[in-house]
Amino acid sequence: QVQVQESGPGLVKASQTLSLTCTVSGGSITTSYYRWSWIRQPPGKGLEWMGVIRYDGSTAYSPSLKSRTSISRDTSKNQFSLQLSSVTPEDAAVYNCARDAAWSSIDYWGQGTQVTASS
Numbered sequence: 001q002v003q004v005q006e007s008g009p010g011l012v013k014a015s016q017t018l019s020l021t022c023t024v025s026g027g028s029i030t031t032s033y034y035r036w037s038w039i040r041q042p043p044g045k046g047l048e049w050m051g052v053i054r055y056d057g058s059t060a061y062s063p064s065l066k067s068r069t070s071i072s073r074d075t076s077k078n079q080f081s082l083q084l085s086s087v088t089p090e091d092a093a094v095y096n097c098a099r100d101a102a103w104s105s106i107d108y109w110g111q112g113t114q115v116t117a118s119s
Contacts, residue, residue: 006096018084027099029078050065092117
């Protein structure tokens with residue numbers, strides 16, 4: 001059973017960088033052909049896909065967030081991380097990490113972590 005768990009600060013000051021980590025257990029982030037995504041949901045709004053890091057380490061980002069987003073990984077810890085720069089109060093959301101595959105939709109979600117950006 002794969003488990004994914006987000007961690008990181010719940011409060012970030014405006015203009016600073018948000019850093020979150022997703023720890024994966026029960027499966028390796030380097031296993032072909034899985035993809036590991038960050039998805040957020042602002043209050044009262046729908047889900048927003050932010051970006052992905054694939055099993056081979058390649059990445060892709062939402063065009064609207066690309067200039068501020070970076071996703072990386074630490075294979076020794078089986079973790080992948082999100083960095084979102086120049087945070088504003090509009091970045092307040094529940095941030096989730098999740099797994100999907102080339103042949104399937106998301107099959108594992110983290111429980112989510114609430115992030116608030118102070119002005």
